[in-house]
Amino acid sequence: MNLGVLGSGFIVTNFLPIWKQYDFYHLRAIWGRHEEKIKQFENDFDYYTTDLKKVFNDESVDVIYIGLPNSLHYSYAKRALLAGKHVIVEKPFCVTYKEAEELINLGKEKKLFVFEAIVTQFAKNYLDFKPYMEKIGQIKIVDGNFSQYSRRYDRFKEGTVLPAFNKELAGGALMDLGVYNIHYTVGLFGRPAGVYYYPNMYQGVDTSGVLVLDYGEFKASLINSKDSKAPCYINIQGEKGCMRCTSTASRVAEIEMILNDGEIKKFSDGIDGEFGASCHEWIEFERMYLEKDFISCHKYNEITLHVQYVLEQAAKSANLPFLLNRELE
Known part of the structure; x- marks a missing residue:
């Protein structure tokens, strides 16, 4: 090629x-x-x-x-x-x-x-754990956090606007880190019934925010942040157990299935680094x-x-400015 x-x-x-x-x-x-x-x-x-x-x-x-x-x-x-x-x-x-x-x-x-x-969609651990999802029972909660303090954020506050924080170029946390969280969730559960985004805005750009996806019988709460840092994870909680990802939704480094009856199963591909996982x-x-x-x-x-639908609905719900002058669905 x-x-x-x-x-x-x-x-x-x-x-x-x-x-x-x-x-x-x-x-x-x-x-x-x-x-x-x-x-x-x-x-x-x-x-x-x-x-x-x-x-x-x-x-x-x-x-x-x-x-x-x-x-x-x-x-x-x-x-x-x-x-x-x-x-x-x-x-x-x-x-x-x-x-x-x-x-x-x-x-x-x-x-x-x-x-x-x-x-995310091609990560081996992500693909490996999918067949085991039914073991955790009816899903009740999805909870995720992809927070990564951007080295460009300080420059943004000083007045240097790079593409990652440029509202004219559709920059911001949702359209960067948020994409991984959405792919992780939508890749498992499909298109949600409701989409709501609650951003923290700075100079017209969402530097962080909380995305809520309504799937009817369960809800997903997904944090994306470029202005602060915290341990990254995604938990999927069901009535019979949970799936716990102890990394970013981009890396999917390790997933642990923990069932109520004490059974534990780990999914780990052994590949180091996010870009190593990109292979x-x-x-x-x-x-x-x-x-x-x-x-x-x-x-x-x-x-x-499906992901594009969620991104657009989230941006519309928060009136993010990069949608202006673009033809929407």
């Missing part, structure tokens, strides 16, 4: 070791607006360029990975699909449900793969691509759409 990468930020830097350890991924091209930023990758890719058309017109590029600010995902992914390229879009997939639905339908129409790069998603992208497994791709697309 010849990979064309759009963007030069933190996520691209961290994915480089993963791409390089698999012969399947050939790093063909990287694009960015500013040559001084992308030049650092000149030894990693066949070429770097500030000419986007060069990448889209390069017939050897099979797949475009989009690691740009959130608000740009839709427009660049659409251009890539129209150029006949498969697309992998960094989370969050899009800003609105309508945008996400259009991209996924366009991919189906053109028989192209459209993936959301979201480690699972890139292995699965490779498999689906090689086997032309559009059925699995479209199943993941359905989860992405």
